[in-house]
Amino acid sequence: xxxxxxxxxxxxxxxxxxxxxxxxxxxxxxxxxxxxxxxxxxxxxxxxxxxxxxxxxxxxxxxxxxxxxxxxxxxxxxxxxxxxxxxxxxxxxxxxxxxxxxxxxxxxxxxxxxxxxxxxxxxxxxxxxxxxxxxxxxxxxxxxxxxxxxxxxxxxxxxxxxxxxxxxxxxxxxxxxxxxxxxxxxxxxxxxxxxxxxxxxxxxxxxxxxxxxxxxxxxxxxxxxxxxxxxxxxxxxxxxxxxxxxxxxxxxxxxx
Ligand code: 3Y8
Ligand code: NAP
Numbered sequence: 001x002x003x004x005x006x007x008x009x010x011x012x013x014x015x016x017x018x019x020x021x022x023x024x025x026x027x028x029x030x031x032x033x034x035x036x037x038x039x040x041x042x043x044x045x046x047x048x049x050x051x052x053x054x055x056x057x058x059x060x061x062x063x064x065x066x067x068x069x070x071x072x073x074x075x076x077x078x079x080x081x082x083x084x085x086x087x088x089x090x091x092x093x094x095x096x097x098x099x100x101x102x103x104x105x106x107x108x109x110x111x112x113x114x115x116x117x118x119x120x121x122x123x124x125x126x127x128x129x130x131x132x133x134x135x136x137x138x139x140x141x142x143x144x145x146x147x148x149x150x151x152x153x154x155x156x157x158x159x160x161x162x163x164x165x166x167x168x169x170x171x172x173x174x175x176x177x178x179x180x181x182x183x184x185x186x187x188x189x190x191x192x193x194x195x196x197x198x199x200x201x202x203x204x205x206x207x208x209x210x211x212x213x214x215x216x217x218x219x220x221x222x223x224x225x226x227x228x229x230x231x232x233x234x235x236x237x238x239x240x241x242x243x244x245x246x247x248x249x250x251x252x253x254x255x256x
Contacts, residue, residue: 016074059089102202178205185212
């Protein structure tokens with residue numbers, strides 16, 4: 001007798017939103033969770049909670065109090081703290097855990113990537129004469145680049161910041177993805193960008209700037225993903241449905 005799923009979905013990515021839709025279509029009991037990083041996160045078709053849990057202990061308590069049967073970590077590959085907490089809390093409470101994540105991007109013909117292992121190495125790699133750099137990393141880590149103030153930075157944030165970024169020369173675009181290659185190409189051209197800095201997020205929502213850089217023959221500084229603890233991983237929302245005991249193709253559900 002399989003347990004009727006009661007899912008906690010840690011979201012904030014395109015794939016998480018796709019899975020939320022599938023769960024809603026099948027009437028699977030689930031709650032979507034955002035950290036609350038943005039002013040108006042995309043509404044979801046399932047009940048949604050916003051805010052941290054309070055570390056591993058807080059997440060474990062949440063799993064117990066809400067009798068969560070399946071924890072799905074569909075957070076961004078750079079949300080390393082959340083993913084580590086999910087593994088720890090699932091272990092403490094014996095909750096089934098699976099990650100829904102996307103493969104990292106691989107360089108294609110025509111790409112001019114330099115790979116670095118983390119944010120500090122990316123900052124160091126920018127030592128040298130002034131350039132015009134698209135820093136497509138969002139808002140949380142921009143201040144680290146004040147160590148290389150000589151460059152002109154093109155910044156793209158989801159929300160307007162309360163305070164101007166601590167970078168003497170910068171242009172700021174407030175926009176949320178997913179982005180399109182054509183508009184990113186126009187943006188890179190309009191700002192005469194000569195280097196793009198990117199996280200290896202994978203997926204389709206942030207890849208536009210890489211396609212645009214390739215088309216314009218621009219170099220890319222690619223930040224590799226942080227290491228994450230071992231856990232069951234799926235790359236497709238339908239595989240999560242199967243894991244939950246639901247047939248991924250609608251209309252062939254049996255007794256659910
Ligand atoms: C709050 C939820 C969906 C999810 C869409 C994806 C695609 C569009 C592209 C560039 C890169 C960046 C950033 C980015 C993308 C998707 C996805 C993705 C990159 C929202 C969202 C939340 C966040 C948090 C935000 C971070 C920031 C990172 C901007 C919603 C829109 C740079 C990551 O201002 C801040 O504090 C923003 C912080 C974490 C990284 C950073 O360090 O600043 N995402 N992004 C989630 C929460 O509260 O739990 O507002 O709707 C979601 C999406 N952003 O459902 O369609 O799947 O990745 N997000 C990166 O990849 O490098 C932009 O500009 O080219
Ligand atoms: P993080 O550094 O790994 O997490 C820091 C803390 O934020 C966590 O310990 C947790 O707080 C809280 N948190 C993170 N994700 C949460 C979620 N989905 N629901 C509830 N609490 C959450 O995470 P992050 O890099 O700041 O990312 C935050 C959110 O933005 C995630 O949902 C992620 O998917 C999304 N996002 C991040 C990026 C990125 O580049 N990092 C890109 C796109 C989307 P407590 O310890 O208090 O529980």
